[in-house]
Amino acid sequence: MNAKKGAVVTSAACAFSFLFYGIKAEIVLRTKEPCGTFDVWLCAGADLLATSVVVLEKTGVVAWCNAAAEMLFGVSRRNLTGSGIGQWLPAVTQWLSHLPAQGDKFSPYGAVAELCRPMTDPEPVYATLSPLAGSEGYRVLEITAVHDAMQLVREEEQAGMNEATKALLRNLAHEVKNPLGGIRGAAQLLDAELATSDEREYTAVIISEADRLQSLVDRLLVPYRRERRVGPVNILEVLERVRNLLTAEFPAGLVIRRDYDVSAPEIPGDKEQLIQIFLNLMRNAVQAMHTLIDEGRAEITLKTRIARQVTIQRKLWRMALSVEVIDNGPGIDPAIREKIFYPLVTGRDGGTGLGLSLVKTYVDQHGAAIDAESEPGRTDFRLLFPLKAA
Known part of the structure; x- marks a missing residue:
């Protein structure tokens, strides 16, 4: 060591x-x-x-x-x-x-x-x-x-790098935002002066890419724009809402199983942020299982339990609410396993690498913890929310 x-x-x-x-x-x-x-x-x-x-x-x-x-x-x-x-x-x-x-x-x-x-x-x-x-x-x-000692080292290293990276990206997003609007406006003016549709194809590309970058910038700034609204939240209601959204989106090929501890108490939190956390985790799983969905073999399990004597953000808690999102997909690429919560890190073609970064930001804001265990055929994201003993 x-x-x-x-x-x-x-x-x-x-x-x-x-x-x-x-x-x-x-x-x-x-x-x-x-x-x-x-x-x-x-x-x-x-x-x-x-x-x-x-x-x-x-x-x-x-x-x-x-x-x-x-x-x-x-x-x-x-x-x-x-x-x-x-x-x-x-x-x-x-x-x-x-x-x-x-x-x-x-x-x-x-x-x-x-x-x-x-x-x-x-x-x-x-x-x-x-x-x-x-x-x-x-x-x-x-x-x-x-394992706990190495996990603590990994969390400290990730926290330092994550904060530095997010601060850099926030500053970069603000710097890009204004000139991006100017580029899009100039492209629109130029488009109005062009005579042929072939010429206007080029300005259409400029406008489309400017919109894509604008969307990316907006997503980078999302966690810092909205004021948090914290209150008692029933985590099962959050999970059921997200489950219903995914079930409606994928009526066939995907089974979402429930393994709930119905006695789980409410947690203090921002309900909209919590919905976004589990929506991002489940969408991330779905995107990794597109082949299994086509074959009708994709599964996600939502599991809640009461955990005892756990360490969350360097503090020992007698009780915590454990929530797991488990899928039977191909697993996380080992090359990015230690970086999955960093902004702009993705293992998927066309991915932005912002979904799990946003999850980590919201989890941290709740004073909670998140970790992932992955191997081919099983990926398990586990979240721990501290509970005050009754």
Whole structure:
């Protein structure tokens, strides 16, 4: 793992270490309080971290863990407390055996280790072992899924490039808009003075291309023109509206399946933007499946679920609404897989590359997250909308 990825993985570690700074943690095992004698605010703060955090005795016995660790291990805090870390992360037992028996006289150590859980294959994770300042031999173990760490790096890189690209395109669109109108007007005047239809074909091309560029410029500026109107939105109503539009447009050859959690709560959002998000995603799928539609084999599945303990825009949420748009098309071209949300990036002949860029802009404005998994025969766009716990 390179230095940049390591820095991302340990960012939550720094935050957790800060929580412990200057605090003497006297941990009493197997007490009725799930945090032992940790201060309540300390436990609450650690539970907000996306990184899994486990406090260990010097022997490797789990003294405490945060909510993210419960989710990672698939075991409750009460059951995890008092168990040996070696049954989950054998490598950590080896690390502990090489550390001093007392105090915090060692430097933090991090490496990739295998997480072993019942009924599942071992999973690579990045684990960091650090001393717990002010304690008598306790250690702090921070664990991040390798996939999550790389996903975070990818999101940060994409966010920086996306914002820079969109700012450049907005400025460029404004600069192009005025001279474009002048070109079209001049072509119309010239068209009126030309005598033959053959000559007017050239001005018709100029006018047509000017209109096409004007439409492109307008689409680039769409997200920044309209004032957002935020209110409670039933996501199933949004999905049904888009499904009805696509069903009317493709009455044959396309099946849109529904896999809804009807108990899903409303989310705060701009309904028109949400409709545009799912309309763009589904149209994108349809355009990729034109051959399957002709053969009558095209399928789109709309799926909603409640997700728990998820990270959205670098913040851990206890609950989120997960919405997936799944199609059985050819998949995303690997050459553009990491750039699909950038403006003007498209894998389709004649495409503008603005549909998914607009989706990403609207998703970001909702404080939500979007990602895509794709292989031949299946593409899955998953959106996560944060929910406040009741």
